[in-house]
Amino acid sequence: MSIDAKTSDAKTSATPLQRTPLHALHLALDARMAPFAGYDMPLNYPTGVLKEHRHTRAAAGLFDVSHMGQIILRPKSGGMADAARAIERLVPADILGLAPGRQRYTFLTNDSGGILDDLMVSNRSDHYLLVVNAACKAQDLALLQDGLERDCNVEQLDRALIALQGPKAESALARLSPDCAGMQFMDVRELTILGTECVVARSGYTGEDGFEISLPADVAREIAEGLLENPDVAPAGLAARDTLRLEAGLCLYGADIDTATAPAMAGLSWAIPAARRQGPRTGGFPGARIILEELDRGAASRRVALAPETRTPVRAGAPLFAEESGGTPLGHVTSGGFGPSVDRPIAMGYVPTALSAPGTVLFAEVRGRRLPVAVATFPFVEHQYKRA
Amino acid sequence: MLLRFTEDHEWLKIDGEVATVGITAYAAEQLGDLVFVQLPEIGTTLDKGQEVAVVESVKAASDVYAPVAGEVVAINEEIVNDPSIVNANPESSGWFYKLKLADVKSAEGLMDEAAYKELIG
Structure with missing residues (x-):
């Protein structure tokens, strides 16, 4: 058998991999490291991905997501509305309506209506904080600097980012910072953790309740270890992060969404609110005409949840057919694998809208065989967000 | 009983x-x-190097190749029902299949345990 040689890339890669402020901690925890978006990241710890995944759903997982980009946009005028209007030139979200201390999901679009990156925006009262994908951060920074330079000072932060996810995330963080318990899903607050001011959002990428903690690099290890002292909290790597987000039905940029996928076909219409579809602030972002037309008209294809009906995992790239034999591919799987909490294979992919109704049985080709997969509904595991 | 290993990490x-x-x-x-x-199905005839089984981890699928030629005479259904047995006991209860060798001498040239340990470092 050929064994995946990912871990050796670190030694042979031409450009040295970057390290997060928690790199030494991962090595101390005996993590299996692998290159991801130019960083040497923990894929899993000795406990293994299945246990890390299930522990996160049962208690709390701690993830190093410091590879992600953190970008601050500060209005040159001092007025947040000026910055909000400027940001709305690049994203289809309602940024003007985003209250201080709140966070929102959105994406940068391009002129052809595709998605350049998906991101989180927080209103931090005197500036906006963006969290963007690691692989896109250089591109995003350039795009923001170019598009917003008249209105905003754009600055990339060199901070760590820790995600604490799971039903015990609140109690674990509250031991170090009791005020976190008062936060709701998508609230953002400054909290003192072990004497350090951190920016904490009640959000994540697992479908669980939890927090994403932006903190200075020099205290990242101390705070991570402070959280890990709690027996409810276990470290979890990128492999578990991927299975958790897949079960939650969340998109991975570069796999499920990219410059060729428009928001409507990706099932992200909910992130384009009425304020950007009608009235004085209609459109105004790149590709707006195409994107809004598709919202009205409906997309020709749709991102759907797929439930393979056999035990064989169906992975990204597998073509989808309407027939058990013959025919031409009508779509493909964009993410797929095994869901440790549902204990069966799960996937997502794009299919023609006419074949996107839940229950529709399609066939995925895996190693030359057509395997039945049923169109299902997202999420595979119910979200546990803390809402008022 | 002779224990042998391959460069493709089979025993x-x-x-x-x-x-x-x-x-x-x-x-x-x-x-x-x-x-x-x-x-594989019982009765399958294998050439050396032929794909005989597939294992999938959470992240990826890997093919398992036939180390020598022969006929499959038994398979371990337990690991199909519970793949974690392979992780727990890869070199005992996590066995994959039994092969009736086409040529009894064909396995003699494979690595012994010491040579395999040197290979994996």
Whole structure:
């Protein structure tokens, strides 16, 4: 058998991999490291991905997501509305309506209506904080600097980012910072953790309740270890992060969404609110005409949840057919694998809208065989967000 | 009983003309948690190097190749029902299949345990 040689890339890669402020901690925890978006990241710890995944759903997982980009946009005028209007030139979200201390999901679009990156925006009262994908951060920074330079000072932060996810995330963080318990899903607050001011959002990428903690690099290890002292909290790597987000039905940029996928076909219409579809602030972002037309008209294809009906995992790239034999591919799987909490294979992919109704049985080709997969509904595991 | 290993990280326990075949502890550890195992049908005739089984970890699928030529005479259904057995006991209860060797001498040239340990460092 050929064994995946990912871990050796670190030694042979031409450009040295970057390290997060928690790199030494991962090595101390005996993590299996692998290159991801130019960083040497923990894929899993000795406990293994299945246990890390299930522990996160049962208690709390701690993830190093410091590879992600953190970008601050500060209005040159001092007025947040000026910055909000400027940001709305690049994203289809309602940024003007985003209250201080709140966070929102959105994406940068391009002129052809595709998605350049998906991101989180927080209103931090005197500036906006963006969290963007690691692989896109250089591109995003350039795009923001170019598009917003008249209105905003754009600055990339060199901070760590820790995600604490799971039903015990609140109690674990509250031991170090009791005020976190008062936060709701998508609230953002400054909290003192072990004497350090951190920016904490009640959000994540697992479908669980939890927090994403932006903190200075020099205290990242101390705070991570402070959280890990709690027996409810276990470290979890990128492999578990991927299975958790897949079960939650969340998109991975570069796999499920990219410059060729428009928001409507990706099932992200909910992130384009009425304020950007009608009235004085209609459109105004790149590709707006195409994107809004598709919202009205409906997309020709749709991102759907797929439930393979056999035990064989169906992975990204597998073509989808309407027939058990013959025919031409009508779509493909964009993410797929095994869901440790549902204990069966799960996937997502794009299919023609006419074949996107839940229950529709399609066939995925895996190693030359057509395997039945049923169109299902997202999420595979119910979200546990803390809402008022 | 003769114990042999391949460069593709399989082990063979050879008893007369039948070899029990599995993947090594090193391979199981490198693959991580297995979630799916596909085994050949009993009676399948294999050439050396032919794809005989598939193992899938959470992250990826890997083919398992026939270390020598022969006929599949038994398969371990237990690991199909519970792939975690392979991670827990790769070189005992996590065996994959039994192969009736086409040529009893064919396995003799494979690595012994010391040579395999040197290979994986």
